[in-house]
Amino acid sequence: xxxxxxxxxxxxxxxxxxxxxxxxxxxxxxxxxxxxxxxxxxxxxxxxxxxxxxxxxxxxxxxxxxxxxxxxxxxxxxxxxxxxxxxxxxxxxxxxxxxxxxxxxxxxxxxxxxxxxxxxxxxxxxxxxxxxxxxxxxxxxxxxxxxxxxxxxxxxxxxxxxxxxxxxxxxxxxxxxxxxxxxxxxxxxxxxxxxxxxxxxxxxxxx
Amino acid sequence: xxxxxxxxxxxxxxxxxxxxxxxxxxxxxxxxxxxxxxxxxxxxxxxxxxxxxxxxxxxxxxxxxxxxxxxxxxxxxxxxxxxxxxxxxxxxxxxxxxxxxxxxxxxxxxxxxxxxxxxxxxxxxxxxxxxxxxxxxxxxxxxxxxxxxxxxxxxxxxxxxxxxxxxxxxxxxxxxxxxxxxxxxxxxxxxxxxxxxxxxxxxxxxxxxxxxxxxxxxxxxxxxxxxxxxxxxxxxxxxxxxxxxxxxxxxxxxxxxxxxxxxxxxxxxxxxxxxxxxxxxxxxxxxxxxxxxxxxxxxxxxxxxxxxxxxxxxxxxxxxxxxxxxxxxxxxxxxxxxxxxxxxxxxxxxxxxxxxxxxxxxxxxxxxxxxxxxxxxxxxxxxxxxxxxxxxxxxxxxxxxxxxxxxxxxxxxxxxxxxxxxxxxxxxxxxxxxxxxxxxxxxxxxxxxxxxxxxxxxxxxxxxxxxxxxxxxxxxxxxxxxxxxxxxxxxxxxxxxxxxxxxxxxxxxxxxxxxxxxxxxxxxxxxxxxxxxxxxxxxxxxxxxxxxxxxxxxxxxxxxxxxxxxxxxxxxxxxxxxxxxxxxxxxxxxxxxxxxxxxxxxxxxxxxxxxxxxxxxxxxxxxxxxxxxxxxxxxxxxxxxxxxxxxxxxxxxxxxxxxxxxxxxxxxxxxxxxxxxxxxxxxxxxxxxxxxxxxxxxxxxxxxxxxxxxxxxxxxxxx
Numbered sequence: 001x002x003x004x005x006x007x008x009x010x011x012x013x014x015x016x017x018x019x020x021x022x023x024x025x026x027x028x029x030x031x032x033x034x035x036x037x038x039x040x041x042x043x044x045x046x047x048x049x050x051x052x053x054x055x056x057x058x059x060x061x062x063x064x065x066x067x068x069x070x071x072x073x074x075x076x077x078x079x080x081x082x083x084x085x086x087x088x089x090x091x092x093x094x095x096x097x098x099x100x101x102x103x104x105x106x107x108x109x110x111x112x113x114x115x116x117x118x119x120x121x122x123x124x125x126x127x128x129x130x131x132x133x134x135x136x137x138x139x140x141x142x143x144x145x146x147x148x149x150x151x152x153x154x155x156x157x158x159x160x161x162x163x164x165x166x167x168x169x170x171x172x173x174x175x176x177x178x179x180x181x182x183x184x185x186x187x188x189x190x191x192x193x194x195x196x197x198x199x200x201x202x203x204x205x206x207x
Numbered sequence: 208x209x210x211x212x213x214x215x216x217x218x219x220x221x222x223x224x225x226x227x228x229x230x231x232x233x234x235x236x237x238x239x240x241x242x243x244x245x246x247x248x249x250x251x252x253x254x255x256x257x258x259x260x261x262x263x264x265x266x267x268x269x270x271x272x273x274x275x276x277x278x279x280x281x282x283x284x285x286x287x288x289x290x291x292x293x294x295x296x297x298x299x300x301x302x303x304x305x306x307x308x309x310x311x312x313x314x315x316x317x318x319x320x321x322x323x324x325x326x327x328x329x330x331x332x333x334x335x336x337x338x339x340x341x342x343x344x345x346x347x348x349x350x351x352x353x354x355x356x357x358x359x360x361x362x363x364x365x366x367x368x369x370x371x372x373x374x375x376x377x378x379x380x381x382x383x384x385x386x387x388x389x390x391x392x393x394x395x396x397x398x399x400x401x402x403x404x405x406x407x408x409x410x411x412x413x414x415x416x417x418x419x420x421x422x423x424x425x426x427x428x429x430x431x432x433x434x435x436x437x438x439x440x441x442x443x444x445x446x447x448x449x450x451x452x453x454x455x456x457x458x459x460x461x462x463x464x465x466x467x468x469x470x471x472x473x474x475x476x477x478x479x480x481x482x483x484x485x486x487x488x489x490x491x492x493x494x495x496x497x498x499x500x501x502x503x504x505x506x507x508x509x510x511x512x513x514x515x516x517x518x519x520x521x522x523x524x525x526x527x528x529x530x531x532x533x534x535x536x537x538x539x540x541x542x543x544x545x546x547x548x549x550x551x552x553x554x555x556x557x558x559x560x561x562x563x564x565x566x567x568x569x570x571x572x573x574x575x576x577x578x579x580x581x582x583x584x585x586x587x588x589x590x591x592x593x594x595x596x597x598x599x600x601x602x603x604x605x606x607x608x609x610x611x612x613x614x615x616x617x618x619x620x621x622x623x624x625x626x627x628x629x630x631x632x633x634x635x636x637x638x639x640x641x642x643x644x645x646x647x648x649x650x651x652x653x654x655x656x657x658x659x660x661x662x663x664x665x666x667x668x669x670x671x672x673x674x675x676x677x678x679x680x681x682x683x684x685x686x687x688x689x690x691x692x693x694x695x696x697x698x699x700x701x702x703x704x705x706x707x708x709x710x711x712x713x714x715x716x717x718x719x720x721x722x723x724x725x726x727x728x729x730x731x732x733x734x735x736x737x738x739x740x741x742x743x744x745x746x747x748x749x750x751x752x753x754x755x756x757x758x759x760x761x762x763x764x765x766x767x768x769x770x771x772x773x774x775x776x777x778x779x780x781x782x783x784x785x786x787x788x789x790x791x792x793x794x795x796x797x798x799x800x801x802x803x804x805x806x807x808x809x810x811x812x813x814x815x816x817x818x819x820x821x822x823x824x825x826x827x828x829x830x831x832x833x834x835x836x837x838x839x840x841x842x843x844x845x846x847x848x849x850x851x852x853x854x855x856x857x858x859x860x861x862x863x864x865x866x867x868x869x870x871x872x873x874x875x876x877x878x879x880x881x882x883x884x885x886x887x888x889x890x891x892x893x894x895x896x897x898x899x900x901x902x903x904x905x906x907x908x909x910x911x912x913x914x915x916x917x918x919x920x921x922x923x924x925x926x
Binding site: 003004008009013032033036037040043044047048049050051052053054055056057059060062089090091094103106107110112113114115116117118119122138140141142144145147148149150151152153154155156157158 | 257258259260386387389390391393394395396397398399400402403405454455456459460462463466524525526527528573574575576577578605607608609822823826827829830831832833834837854855856857861862863864865867869870
């Protein structure tokens, strides 16, 4: 059976109206039906195309934005529910210290393949770094649990996020800055041999 | 139900198959390379970026042969308008084929430019050197540069393939981990995908798919949809039904209004739900994959071990659904698509739209990750058909998540039967393998068909069942069905089913995943029966030196000899060489089996000959290993009488961040060997290594994928 999102199958359509949104620190007015998912307004009306359509069901995280600071899928968030709240997209985080650390680290680790899920992951990771300056591997993985990646870039994303946290701590002179990525995660169980670390180095790993 | 010979779409312009692997023959240098006066090299390749980093690797090869800095090379996205026709980007062949062509072409461009300098200066070509495009003589005196030497028409000469490429020992760009070209923009959230295109005046189209693959559209009252202010057009052709609106969300709403107002006729079919038990013995086309007869072998056989392995259908499940933009201008249509082959798609579109292929232009724009024949080509047709109703306006179509799971071709369910004769020491003597399943190729152009979903619906004919690629290019059902081990008597057959309950086509690895899973599971059990360590047993039956080495490297990096099994931990290993000609891959898996199977670590060793970009390769290997772990632990397309029932991420769960194994990659360096395909090498060995590790942990063999808690429990119950 087909399973279209509820807003699309509603029998009665709300009349178009002016919806006021606050996105990336600026006020916007968009004329649309008030149950229109925020994602379409961001992409088509505000020309912010970094948040991506993956499922329309809030299941994959490709469209994640910060809603009052909380990572939230925008593909099934009605415009009326976003009104009156602070929406920040991946583009709006360009000057954020945490986002910049993440982008540098993701680039250094080449932590993507197709990159379609990347914006949503960066937004979720950015929120994590604000809440927890010193997240271990399991914490990072938990924070990204709602973000799906199909190409299998998970390992690099986890390492890159931990390393970004480390560089932020170092920049702020916080304790724990010396801790390097992966020292507390399942990566470093006893089975990880010295040989193996050499081989990771042999690939260059983009660093 | 997809039935054989049901309905070929009548084509005024018959579909020609794509050309074979390219060596540049029959093309001009200028089709590949353009040297710009400002010091840039435009590289036009027929291969497309699928998220695998191929464009970066090919740019490295070009920079190497031209002797220019890598940053000067700009790959131009593939288009039917310009550049060579290199068929499909598929089958792990891009570096092997396109890389070879780029190497040949660029070596020839370099030689041509040096001959210009030589004629002008009288200095023999052999005494000239190139440093980042600047030509110098033996004393280091500047003698011109590429950017001022090139004249219009200079490169309009045929590729001859006679310029010798650089000695790999002198490589400085190839073999280096350079960063991907496309990543910085993607990390900034900049527009990067066909989904992000916003052409002037662009409209939004959506298609209403039938309620099941056998349903036909009887009537539709399109008045309520047309009454929506945003709706510009409703398109109905046969059972193809769609809408165009000037706002995206209104197109989505209008499609749902249309769906409510449509009446479909649905014959009682699709009764079967689980495709696996119905696979063996069904009407099939049998292919002899390999036969090696040894009449004396039978006498040495002390025991014959018969086993069967299965998997359920798999979905591509890309994070972004199919998307395309089409724009009609008079009788000409331009299409922007994330297809794997712009030229094959152009031919298929032309046939279905009944226009001359010259009237169709297809531009490649990246989509979300591509792992085979997904919805990319289909949605391009949808966009072209809908856009025809609004001439002069571009129309973008994005499939819904529901349609993506329901209508993109799936990787077919398979059953592989293995019968192995062993001697009194437990060593291999005879091997018979029978691989069963639906075909792995229904791409545009297969069996003379356009292979576009919407065209079948528009023509009201059933989809034609998938074919298999020929054995010469690796086969489909029979891919990797021949064991790599020494066997005296060998009989390997592929059985491609002629009917299938769901549309099938190529998914990363095709039949190799299941055939390797079967071979490597069987070998593991045979080793155990023979009282041998699985590594030793494989080493003593593997004739290929590189195969043995890659196994040894994987085992060493995992600490195989010093592994400590014990409840609930298990260790397993596996090996294969993809298609028998691509890269060698060996995997050691460590699993923990408690309430569910958890793969904690994968050690993957690969030998792909010369490596163009080590980090790019490692990224591909890690990604392939994680994707294969997801297939093996979680994934199955669920079918019911309406077709695919698993239509969202709850119904089709994939591995998430907390579940992924740590992947440790080792690359065996072979700089002097030709580069071998790498993109699909991990699937089979990872699947088998995980299953072997599970068998090691539990003492029970699970032969049916995925390894869900239910299947594991059932295997324990029946043991």
